[in-house]
Amino acid sequence: MTTHHFVATSFHNVIGTIPAALKVASGDIVITRTIDAAGYDEEDVQRATGPNPMIGPIFVEGAEPGDSLRVEILEMTPTRDIGFTRSVVAANVIDPETVRDLPRSDKTLWEIDRQAMTVRLKEPVAGIENLVLPLSPMVGCFGVAPSLGQAISTATSGEHGGNMDYRVFGPGTTVWFPIFSPGALFFLGDCHAIQGDGEIVGTGVETTFEVTVRLSVEKAKPMSWPRAETADDIITVGNARPLDQALQHATTEMLTVLITDYKLTRVAASHLLGQVVRYDIGNVFDPAYTVACRVAKKWLPSR
Amino acid sequence: MTTHHFVATSFHNVIGTIPAALKVASGDIVITRTIDAAGYDEEDVQRATGPNPMIGPIFVEGAEPGDSLRVEILEMTPTRDIGFTRSVVAANVIDPETVRDLPRSDKTLWEIDRQAMTVRLKEPVAGIENLVLPLSPMVGCFGVAPSLGQAISTATSGEHGGNMDYRVFGPGTTVWFPIFSPGALFFLGDCHAIQGDGEIVGTGVETTFEVTVRLSVEKAKPMSWPRAETADDIITVGNARPLDQALQHATTEMLTVLITDYKLTRVAASHLLGQVVRYDIGNVFDPAYTVACRVAKKWLPSR
Amino acid sequence: MTTHHFVATSFHNVIGTIPAALKVASGDIVITRTIDAAGYDEEDVQRATGPNPMIGPIFVEGAEPGDSLRVEILEMTPTRDIGFTRSVVAANVIDPETVRDLPRSDKTLWEIDRQAMTVRLKEPVAGIENLVLPLSPMVGCFGVAPSLGQAISTATSGEHGGNMDYRVFGPGTTVWFPIFSPGALFFLGDCHAIQGDGEIVGTGVETTFEVTVRLSVEKAKPMSWPRAETADDIITVGNARPLDQALQHATTEMLTVLITDYKLTRVAASHLLGQVVRYDIGNVFDPAYTVACRVAKKWLPSR
Amino acid sequence: MTTHHFVATSFHNVIGTIPAALKVASGDIVITRTIDAAGYDEEDVQRATGPNPMIGPIFVEGAEPGDSLRVEILEMTPTRDIGFTRSVVAANVIDPETVRDLPRSDKTLWEIDRQAMTVRLKEPVAGIENLVLPLSPMVGCFGVAPSLGQAISTATSGEHGGNMDYRVFGPGTTVWFPIFSPGALFFLGDCHAIQGDGEIVGTGVETTFEVTVRLSVEKAKPMSWPRAETADDIITVGNARPLDQALQHATTEMLTVLITDYKLTRVAASHLLGQVVRYDIGNVFDPAYTVACRVAKKWLPSR
Structure with a gap:
């Protein structure tokens, strides 16, 4: 290595x-x-x-x-x-008729405190002066x-x-x-x-x-969509628009994981997912949106 | 009272x-x-x-x-x-061309242990025999x-x-x-x-x-969509299809909450949501889907 | 009668x-x-x-x-x-980031000439002064x-x-x-x-x-969605959001019509629809959108 | 040339x-x-x-x-x-719960009569034996x-x-x-x-x-999306999923055409489109769907 x-x-x-x-x-x-x-x-x-x-x-x-x-x-x-963000929520995440009320988005600077391991706006913004994020x-x-x-x-x-x-x-x-x-x-x-x-x-x-x-x-581990694992969870990821389709991709891939890696039937996999699945919205901004399908390892059978 | x-x-x-x-x-x-x-x-x-x-x-x-x-x-x-579930994931949450592979859904019984405060399938299902849920x-x-x-x-x-x-x-x-x-x-x-x-x-x-x-x-507390609060979070809820529109409703309502109740500008609200917002998918099955927009109270300014 | x-x-x-x-x-x-x-x-x-x-x-x-x-x-x-319209395209039919460029919508009057069977704006609008519609x-x-x-x-x-x-x-x-x-x-x-x-x-x-x-x-003519007929066409109608789902409803209902009324198999119905179907977008504004699935009678088998 | x-x-x-x-x-x-x-x-x-x-x-x-x-x-x-088609409607154009009723799709041959300028199935299919298309x-x-x-x-x-x-x-x-x-x-x-x-x-x-x-x-004719023209119509084309977004792209591009090429204001363009626009669904099968926005030339001002 x-x-x-x-x-x-x-x-x-x-x-x-x-x-x-x-x-x-x-x-x-x-x-x-x-x-x-x-x-x-x-x-x-x-x-x-x-x-x-x-x-x-x-x-x-x-x-x-x-x-x-x-x-x-x-x-x-x-x-x-220093990091930067845009300053206004994207037009596609709010009701269309309310977009006219949004100001234009600017580039805004944030301070990254590498000692304290925190992030905050470089210039204070009224109402959130005290916002210090990890x-x-x-x-x-x-x-x-x-x-x-x-x-x-x-x-x-x-x-x-x-x-x-x-x-x-x-x-x-x-x-x-x-x-x-x-x-x-x-x-x-x-x-x-x-x-x-x-x-x-x-x-x-x-x-x-x-x-x-x-x-x-x-080797020889085909998959249709990205997969992931954290300390607690297994995850599959679908990328598409709309969110509905991203979710379909992620769920279909999770079914494949449960059937292939955990030897569950579609019915057993459905019982499991139906009661314990979690979905995360990765992004709802880019041309393809991202939805993650997540299952806690504690509910999984041993492989 | x-x-x-x-x-x-x-x-x-x-x-x-x-x-x-x-x-x-x-x-x-x-x-x-x-x-x-x-x-x-x-x-x-x-x-x-x-x-x-x-x-x-x-x-x-x-x-x-x-x-x-x-x-x-x-x-x-x-x-x-006793409780019951359906036994197969809904056709609309997986890739359409894979629906043919799904069995038909049956009604399945679950045992509710009111002492132990747990839930489990009444008849064991191979692979998830040990699944006991809170x-x-x-x-x-x-x-x-x-x-x-x-x-x-x-x-x-x-x-x-x-x-x-x-x-x-x-x-x-x-x-x-x-x-x-x-x-x-x-x-x-x-x-x-x-x-x-x-x-x-x-x-x-x-x-x-x-x-x-x-x-x-x-009294005199108009809102466009349901709102909620838990010990940790404030929440707004949008109900619509597709998920994208449910999310738009929930996000628009959260902006209203932050502007009205927390006196933030759209820019301040955007900075906050952009870095800390969480979305939950309530349901992606019913005629209208449900998306919740959630913000931890610890990041909110005092009202 | x-x-x-x-x-x-x-x-x-x-x-x-x-x-x-x-x-x-x-x-x-x-x-x-x-x-x-x-x-x-x-x-x-x-x-x-x-x-x-x-x-x-x-x-x-x-x-x-x-x-x-x-x-x-x-x-x-x-x-x-006299008739009236709104004056600006709805925010949901254009790209979200371009909504800010739209003026607010006003109520605008139109003249209906009941002799000539025509419709035109009551007050001329620059560029379309000559627009006279049937x-x-x-x-x-x-x-x-x-x-x-x-x-x-x-x-x-x-x-x-x-x-x-x-x-x-x-x-x-x-x-x-x-x-x-x-x-x-x-x-x-x-x-x-x-x-x-x-x-x-x-x-x-x-x-x-x-x-x-x-x-x-x-009597005894169940259907899931509205149907229609003109001199030239048979039509089924789906109402839902997004357009994709309205189209699914309309197409599913048309399949039912072809199978039930015209005694086609799903394969025969697919061959027919695949090469001759027409879709119309009824509305893409209301809470539920409307998509019509239309087939010219000239391509249908006799009932 | x-x-x-x-x-x-x-x-x-x-x-x-x-x-x-x-x-x-x-x-x-x-x-x-x-x-x-x-x-x-x-x-x-x-x-x-x-x-x-x-x-x-x-x-x-x-x-x-x-x-x-x-x-x-x-x-x-x-x-x-000889040409070929698939034999069954795509799973994504019908209601998801009805997909199980669809047979699998086969490749099917069609005869192209280059004299008569017609197209028909090579092997007759019951119910549509007489289907001869231009x-x-x-x-x-x-x-x-x-x-x-x-x-x-x-x-x-x-x-x-x-x-x-x-x-x-x-x-x-x-x-x-x-x-x-x-x-x-x-x-x-x-x-x-x-x-x-x-x-x-x-x-x-x-x-x-x-x-x-x-x-x-x-030269120097920027556009965001494909455009087209037939004998009767001007057309703009949006490609995306879902249909709603494809329609947004096409409509936004048509607004640009009317503003840029025909010198209309957004209000004048809205009056025109609101009463005469036609939408065509190009495809609702490929990864990106296609929606065309179409306006008859007879309603357009001279350029």
Whole structure:
């Protein structure tokens, strides 16, 4: 097992079949530095343009279509004291006739206190002067080269992952992506210091991070949608519009997990999900929305 | 303050402007017994037919259009040892082309252990033989007479409440409904011993309960959608299809709460929601879906 | 067969089980005068308030649940020289982020030339000074008392019909509604001098009409959704949000028609629909949207 | 003006920035032969695999981002006597709980009579033995390289065009695509002998064609979505899920056309659209649905 300190020299606004910037063995650790969603690095130097410039791709040896890529998010350390958000909820998350009442959205700065591990608005805003939030790092956009040689904008997401903006994708979470191309071709970027459900202002607190991941190939483990696991839960993720369809994808994938990995019938899986399933809304802002289907491990049969 | 022991003698499949079965003063407590979603009572005697027969309506003195009805759910005690569910996830929560793989749904019995406060399948199902779930009582369907003299099926929900099937509506939660008719005309029924997010098998564990609520009028408190409060959170609820529109209603109502009750500007409210909001999917099965917008009180400014 | 000249003395904002204002035999003709969507009559006197006040209900003798009500729209004659529209497209039919660019909607008057059978703006609007449209009468809202004793707002629609705002529902078209209550209880109102697809400004040219319909019971003809027939086409109608679900309802009902009335298998029906079906968007404004599924009679096998 | 007889030697399952197979001048005519959606050519030899293999890309000299590409569909001549369809309506166009009643879909052959210009099932199907349909050629999938260097599957569509499956895209229709890459990079394929609205069996009658198009650059003519024109109508096209969003895109683009090209205010444009707009459902099957917004030229002011 090797640890790679990977310094990106170019950045990508699509996730696709692009020449690899780094080759690693399955099980290797990669430590890298991401730039923010607008392309600025930890020194606030613009290195790329939006949307969501990615580092990578990273070629993982042995990865073939039909396998899956396990991505363990081991550590995320902010590398800058400033993050930014948009200042107004997105027009698509409120009743259409009330959109006229919204001001235009501005870029707003937030302070990241790396000692205290907190986040707060740089300029006080009346009524929420005392809002100090815990640093809650997450990866907004990551994934692998999609099927058919497609190259898909990092503004959106799909079976291959991408811009899911799901706040559970932080340190301690392991994510699996279906592999469509030799080497998987892993991309990563767009990290947030914190973000609510749905990313409803169109951003989390966008900033730069040092991210440590372990990348491993799981052979012959086909899946249709990304999957994840935390200390407490197993998770499947659907990316689509509307939310209804994202939820259908996630639920269908969870049924597959329960049938395939836990050997449940559709009826047993239904009894379980019917009474214990949890749904999270990852994002309800990007071109494809993200819904996660989550089941606590304590309710699962042993595998 | 009076406590009414209300025994329903007729049940209703619509929520509407119907002669009151009980009159109470604002602040009174009502203790009543609900029958299950199929119309069976605690002795397993059929007293009504589905969908979701309601007790009520209860006329609350002093309630007028433009006020709101505060419903404190004080206690819910199961009155039967048996509940039922459907056995297969609903066709609308999985990818359409996979529906053909689903078996037909049956009625399945669950045991409710009122000592241990647990719920389990009456007949073991292979793979989940050991699944024992905590009793988690909730009200599936409740609300007040809707606007315009409408009478709306208890299968669905709207601004007036109704069949929201949101698992957070249990003991300890307070719910507010907008009032459209003199006396509010409160209806209640369809209680569940437990239910997952989304009610994706089309039921929770449907059974009978003794329910204790306190009903109070809050004068001149208009609202567009139901609101709620738990020990930790404030909540707004949107009922509509698709999920996207339910979420729009809930988010719009939360903006109204933050602007009106917490004196935030739209920008301040957006900063808060953008980084801390949580969304719950109440139901994704009934004709109208339910999405809750939830904010932890710890992030709110003092009122 | 009797012709009834029915003069409404009260108007209704819900379609529901309400005491009949008129009783007719199956096959009778009713000639009546409707008021406009805002409640004004042909003399511009306010007789009721919105939304969409209905005449009726009309009890049709012999109608029982499980039958259907055939409504032949025989004639529609405008009874006023003035109609009105809203002036700006609805916020929900354009991209959400562009809603801020829309002005607020006003009430705008249109002239109805009953000699020339044309419609034009009363005050010229720059750029469309010469827009003169053909009078194209249609019924915006009609239907029968819904199931379960429900009373549903005339702002929306459902299995029982209601505010479908489908421009094909004009003279020469025959419509069938499923019957849920004895006597069917037919309601009618909200007629338009013309309307585009989708009713995207939230109105057609709203005015008053003399409407002549023949109401007939077809025994033992169950249906799930309204159906219709014109000189050229057979039609089924779905009412729901989003458009996707309205389309699902309409298509499912058309499959039922082809299987039941035309004795086609699902495969034969699919071959036919796949290559010749037409979809119309009735309304994309009201709480429930309306999609019509239409098949030209020339492609149908003989019944 | 040159006429190019272009014989494709390779085919593409994505629309993206790929080395050009042909360079033409603006205004040139291209005559080419397409293969069917499954990759079979006019001799029924498999030349590529699905989805929807495209000829191209064609580099049009002078085309730059911000321009638009005008594609006049001059002629479409079928080059084979056989086409195919799927045999069962797609699961997503009917009510989810009724999907279990559908048989599985098979590939079904259709005869194309190139003399009579008709299409019929090769093997008679009971009930529709006499169904003989007019040959109604259309292009299912065409468009230009999308933004950001993306390469997008020919199964779906977007701002760049793609698999719109809109039956109006046939001979006599002119289509405009926004240009994102130098040379525009035009792709074409997936032609149908006939198709109903929505492509609800998942195919039209899929076959091979000789297609003649003229490709012209219109400088400095930015647009957000494809536009089109027939003898009678101007058209804008939105591609997205659900139908509601596709309709929003198309309507927003039509507003832009009316404001920009016809110098109407938003109010004047609303008056026009409100009473005369027509919507067509291109496809309701592919990952992105297609809705067209259509206005008859006879109602438009002179430009």
